[in-house]
Amino acid sequence: MSYNPLSLELCGVSLKNPVIAASGTFGFGREYAERMEVSRLGGICGKGLTLRGSAGNAGERVYETRSSMLNSIGLENPGVKHFVEHEAAFMRSLGPAVIANLGGHSEADYLEGAELLNEADIDLLELNISCPNVKAGGMAFGILPETAADITRRVKAISRHPLMVKLSPNAPDLTAVARACEEAGADALSLVNTFLGMAIDVKRRRPVFDNVYAGLSGPAIFPLALRMVHQVCKSVSIPVVGMGGIASAEDAIRMILAGARAVQVGTMTFASPNTLLEIIDGLSAWCAKERISNLQEICGII
Amino acid sequence: MAVIRSNHRIAAGVYRMTVSGVPLGRAGQFFMLRVSGVLDPLLGRPISIFGADAGTGETTFVYQTPGRGTALFADLLPGQAIDAQGPYGNGFPLESGGAVILGGGIGVAPLHQLAKELRASDPKRRIDVFLGFREEAYCVADFEQLSDSVTVSVGGIVTNDVDFSENAVYYACGPAPMLHTAAEQARAANARFFVSLEKHMACGVGACLGCTCETTNGRKRVCKDGPVFEYSEVQHVL
Ligand SMILES: Cc1cc2nc3c(=O)[nH]c(=O)nc-3n(C[C@H](O)[C@H](O)[C@H](O)COP(=O)(O)OP(=O)(O)OC[C@H]3O[C@@H](n4cnc5c(N)ncnc54)[C@H](O)[C@@H]3O)c2cc1C
Ligand SMILES: Cc1cc2nc3c(=O)[nH]c(=O)nc-3n(C[C@H](O)[C@H](O)[C@H](O)COP(=O)(O)O)c2cc1C
Ligand code: FES
Numbered sequence: 001m002s003y004n005p006l007s008l009e010l011c012g013v014s015l016k017n018p019v020i021a022a023s024g025t026f027g028f029g030r031e032y033a034e035r036m037e038v039s040r041l042g043g044i045c046g047k048g049l050t051l052r053g054s055a056g057n058a059g060e061r062v063y064e065t066r067s068s069m070l071n072s073i074g075l076e077n078p079g080v081k082h083f084v085e086h087e088a089a090f091m092r093s094l095g096p097a098v099i100a101n102l103g104g105h106s107e108a109d110y111l112e113g114a115e116l117l118n119e120a121d122i123d124l125l126e127l128n129i130s131c132p133n134v135k136a137g138g139m140a141f142g143i144l145p146e147t148a149a150d151i152t153r154r155v156k157a158i159s160r161h162p163l164m165v166k167l168s169p170n171a172p173d174l175t176a177v178a179r180a181c182e183e184a185g186a187d188a189l190s191l192v193n194t195f196l197g198m199a200i201d202v203k204r205r206r207p208v209f210d211n212v213y214a215g216l217s218g219p220a221i222f223p224l225a226l227r228m229v230h231q232v233c234k235s236v237s238i239p240v241v242g243m244g245g246i247a248s249a250e251d252a253i254r255m256i257l258a259g260a261r262a263v264q265v266g267t268m269t270f271a272s273p274n275t276l277l278e279i280i281d282g283l284s285a286w287c288a289k290e291r292i293s294n295l296q297e298i299c300g301i302i
Numbered sequence: 303m304a305v306i307r308s309n310h311r312i313a314a315g316v317y318r319m320t321v322s323g324v325p326l327g328r329a330g331q332f333f334m335l336r337v338s339g340v341l342d343p344l345l346g347r348p349i350s351i352f353g354a355d356a357g358t359g360e361t362t363f364v365y366q367t368p369g370r371g372t373a374l375f376a377d378l379l380p381g382q383a384i385d386a387q388g389p390y391g392n393g394f395p396l397e398s399g400g401a402v403i404l405g406g407g408i409g410v411a412p413l414h415q416l417a418k419e420l421r422a423s424d425p426k427r428r429i430d431v432f433l434g435f436r437e438e439a440y441c442v443a444d445f446e447q448l449s450d451s452v453t454v455s456v457g458g459i460v461t462n463d464v465d466f467s468e469n470a471v472y473y474a475c476g477p478a479p480m481l482h483t484a485a486e487q488a489r490a491a492n493a494r495f496f497v498s499l500e501k502h503m504a505c506g507v508g509a510c511l512g513c514t515c516e517t518t519n520g521r522k523r524v525c526k527d528g529p530v531f532e533y534s535e536v537q538h539v540l
Contacts (some may be wrong), residue, residue: 027509031526035507047511055521062504062512064371067342069504076511076521219341247341270505271336271344273387 005287005294006042006280010239010262011162011187013123015042015097018295019252019280022243022266023048023101023126023166024073028087029094036273040280043097045264046087048128050102051109051116053079059210063199068218068245069267070197072209075103075131080113088120101166103128104141107151114155125161127152127186130168130193132215139193142168145180152184164188164241169221169228170196175235182236190241190264191232192225218267221245226258233259233300247275249282259300303338304386306378307360313440316408317376318352319384320362326354327361327389329416330498330530334506335363335375338385343371346387348503348525350412350475352441361386364411364441390506394496394530396420397471400428403449404464404484406476407434410441412498413475417448428470434460434480459483466491474498482540485533495533497540499524515539 006017020043021032028046032038056076063070078087083100091098100122104110110127117125129142129151141151148165156163165181167174169192178189194215199208208214225244233240242260245267246252252263268275287295304321312318324333334346353362367373378384394416401420405413410433420429429449433442435456445452453463461483466472474484475498488495501513501524508526515524517535522528533540 025505025510031505031508055516056511056514060502061514062502062510064343064345067344069345071504071510071512073511076514218344267344267504270510271341271346272338272385273507 003293005292006283007294008261008296010241011124011164013097013162015262017042017280017283018256018262019276019283020045020097020099020241020262020264021269021276022264023128025266025269028083029091032269032273033094036277039095041096041276042262043099043123044091044094045099045101045126046083046091047077048075048101048103048131049077049080049083049113050075050104051080051113053077053082057211060208063208063214065197065199065216066220068216068220070199070209070214070216071194072211072214074211080116084116084120088122092121097123099124099126099164101126101128103131107154110151110155111158114159118158118160122161125159125163126190127155127163127165128193130166132168132170132194132196132213139168139170142177143171145173145176148177149180149184152181152186156185162187164190166193167191167232168193169224169244174228175231178232178236182238186238188239188241189232189236190243192221192228192244195221195224217245219245219247222247222251226254229255229260230258230302246279249279249286252279252283253286253298256295256299257302261296261299303383306380306382306384308380309376309378311376312364313438315367316364316440317367318362318364319375319378320360321384321386322358322360324361324386325389326356326359327351328354328393329419330393330412331389331391332412332506332529333361333363333386333388334390334503336371336385337374337378338383340374343374345504346385346506347371348506351389351415352411353415353418364408366408387506391525391529392527394473394498396423397494398424400468400470401430402464402468402470402472403429403431404460404472404474404476405431405433406460406480407436409474409476409498411475413473414441414444416473417445421448430470432460432463434458434476461487466493472496478540485537485540488533489537496530497533497536498529499531499536500529
């Protein structure tokens with residue numbers, strides 16, 4: 001068997017490639033497993049969980065904007081317990097590394113959720129302190145370094161899984177939040193979650209979303225996300241997983257050149273479900289063409 | 303990737319496109335159509351199956367062009383490719399006995415394939431079709447070939463023509479006010495009635511939860527668990 005130039009290790013977990021389906025864009029893998037070779041992915045990050053689950057937001061939930069979209073799903077999810085009992089084993093059976101994404105409305109929610117997830121066979125816990133679409137909690141935890149560090153420290157203390165903290169691009173001082181999470185014991189960081197945006201329906205002279213503001217994702221945010229990933233990679237020494245608007249293998253290479261060990265792809269999967277696989281193929285082809293024995297060699301050279 | 307066989311205007315702002323190279327779907331199912339490689343507009347547009355021809359393997363769509371995404375479809379020429387993901391969603395159930403089909407505007411699209419399947423599954427059943435259009439009728443001849451009667455109303459209220467107390471199963475697709483009125487009438491008459499719903503969609507497969515709708519049987523995704531529902535399940539959102 002020939003050596004796989006895309007393989008890597010992330011927090012002690014072996015991934016066959018650095019391409020991961022982003023949280024909230026891939027369910028728990030079931031829907032896309034029906035229509036693509038999900039086993040080829042490096043990892044799958046499940047839909048954001050909250051302790052007791054949530055019905056999500058009312059009103060319009062998705063709205064296309066230029067080369068991007070706004071979403072106000074509001075973390076609709078079946079709850080941590082349901083995930084542990086009914087989804088985790090299924091995700092494991094698919095093959096890629098299994099990442100659970102945990103959100104919360106309060107510190108107690110996060111802690112109880114993390115405790116329950118100790119029962120689940122997952123590879124990584126992604127702590128979502130960056131969801132802009134829930135009224136209480138969510139992004140509030142990821143805006144200031146002190147609160148981000150505090151929740152990171154507490155979850156790290158009780159979780160048996162490697163902890164990756166997902167950062168919000170809406171933090172006024174992102175690198176300060178990143179450093180605070182590193183100091184608090186995070187094993188890795190992932191960024192970016194969605195940017196807070198807004199849409200207005202001119203005909204009705206009203207905001208499109210009941211929550212007024214919503215999360216922006218997709219190709220349009222790529223240059224912003226790339227800059228933030230670069231800045232965070234320069235500020236911390238733990239691994240960083242980069243995302244935000246990745247649409248091609250070239251974009252993924254850019255993220256890795258900027259310092260990301262691995263990437264997540266979200267919105268492009270909606271537009272074109274094969275994007276994840278095309279990126280993997282593109283990365284392999286690029287390594288062959290550039291005579292790179294392992295893609296990690298170029299990680300962070302910029 | 304689908305290849306366009308034909309694509310032409312059939313009424314003001316309404317086009318009919320036939321493609322090959324996609325799996326055949328059922329009445330009520332839809333495809334996410336997108337001009338491949340284009341990032342703006344970004345997302346696929348949900349478009350129903352107007353016709354799925356087992357003989358030629360071709361699928362036909364009838365679509366309006368209210369915005370930028372669909373306007374790009376209208377410019378595509380035969381021989382060009384279009385990204386067509388699907389078929390997605392659950393189709394209309396083919397109940398036995400007589401059928402009454404109620405379409406409003408572009409809502410006629412999935413009902414044509416439905417009439418075809420109803421006719422094929424029971425050539426003797428009675429099929430009555432009611433079509434309502436705001437300004438200009440289209441696809442009427444397509445329905446005439448498949449049904450016992452077609453009643454067309456232009457600029458009127460199509461539900462006024464329908465008697466929900468027949469011994470038949472009712473099917474509808476169309477604008478929200480039409481579905482609302484039809485559901486009220488169906489309830490008053492205690493009729494069996496299936497509707498196809500519309501919601502903004504990002505993925506079309508059930509992964510993004512952008513199209514969730516509260517039903518009497520809990521939260522459902524219009525794209526994956528629908529778009530066809532028994533009206534009583536979704537009456538409060540009609
Ligand atoms: C299950 C289903 C089947 C459909 N079948 C047909 C069909 O056979 N023929 C047809 O002409 N139309 C159909 N529609 C409606 C069609 O999807 C919209 O008209 C189309 O998405 C509008 O895109 P646009 O680029 O013209 O408009 P834009 O305003 O540029 O679209 C912006 C965004 O809003 C979404 N959107 C806008 N209007 C609608 C709508 N009415 N329903 C859902 N999403 C919308 C678009 O998909 C896109 O994401 C169907 C909708 C659904 C949900
Ligand atoms: C519809 C939708 C739902 C999302 N849900 C979650 C979620 O539950 N948890 C989370 O951490 N991020 C969530 N995200 C954010 C994505 O995981 C990702 O960070 C963001 O979309 C940027 O990547 P992209 O541009 O490739 O989509 C969601 C994004 C979208 C578009
Ligand atoms: S459109 Fe994504 S879940 Fe229905």
